[in-house]
Amino acid sequence: MLKDNHNRPINYLRLAVTDRCNLRCFYCMPEHGIDWLSRTELMSYEEMLRICALLVRNGISKIRITGGEPFVRKDIMPFIAALSQLRELQELTMTTNGVLTAPHVPELKKYGIRSVNLSIDTLDRERFFAITRRDELPAVLHTLEELLRHGIEVKLNAVxxxxxxxxxxxxxxxxxxxLPVSVRFIEEMPFNGSGELHATGWDHVRILNTIRDGYAGxxxxxxxxxxxxxxxxxxxxKGNVGIIAAYTRSFCxxxxxxxxxxxxxxxxxLYDNGVLNIRDLMRGGSADEEVMEHVLHALVHRARNGHEAEKSAVHGSMAAIGG
Structure with missing residues (x-):
């Protein structure tokens, strides 16, 4: 098993397959002026499969596919199919905004996707448009229906x-x-592309108190x-409620x-600037053993928590970071 310098086991990889998204949520990115990565800057599917296979052989047991929005990248399903064939991988999951997801749900089930995180910040169509700058709530709700109909566990994420x-x-x-869903409320984070956090007093304590006001039991x-x-x-x-202290960072x-x-x-x-460019190592001809040596070196110099990691970090768009 992989461990960091604080003796914490590392068995979970969140892999962002694209920085592009078909929504423009104001807390994630600006509405205009986004500098998308070029195709050559993105890791290819072959490169992503190679690093995933290497990490799985060395102790990663769970991979979550994120973005951006995964389904805006062409040919994402063959890649998921290939990932599902990694023998040591125990759990393959995904985070999506649900706009393009519904037609792919049967295949997700086929490839062993047991759990999907679905981003949905409101059930009101007008507020959804105001937050995402797109009128796509019906498509997201259709994806929710399809996921539940196919027996896939759903976590609804709301910032x-x-x-x-x-x-x-x-x-x-x-x-x-x-509904047998987990609704999870997330503290807002400073990843909107401006480097600034919108003023908010909604930490995990206030969120819980609001829930208790409506549901005393x-x-x-x-x-x-x-x-x-x-x-x-x-x-x-039937379902549960979760609160993620993403800005307070009490789970570090x-x-x-x-x-x-x-x-x-x-x-x-999440709060660091990135510590190792694996793509460049692979494109530079590094063998798997050398790539893994660099990864292990990064893990033994890991920040103790998000507050320490962000001291020298510059916050960009969440889409470019990977959810």
């Missing part, structure tokens, strides 16, 4: 934003009454190992994940 969607917290919680349940969320259940509901002490950006940059923390 909580002052003046934008705080009135949606309780309606989103209400989904857990009749909410109960704390056990958090899975390495969980980024505090998890809760409302008696009589058990972090088991690394990230690889679309251009092949290894990030040992």
């Amino acid at each position: 909580v934003m002052e003046g934008r969607n705080t009135q949606d917290i309780l309606p989103l919680v209400q989904l857990t009454k009749d 909410v109960q704390k349940v056990a958090d899975p190992p390495y969980s980024t969320s505090y998890n809760y259940h409302i008696p009589g509901h 002490g058990t972090c088991n994940r690394i990230r690889i950006t679309p251009q092949g940059m290894l990030k040992t923390c």
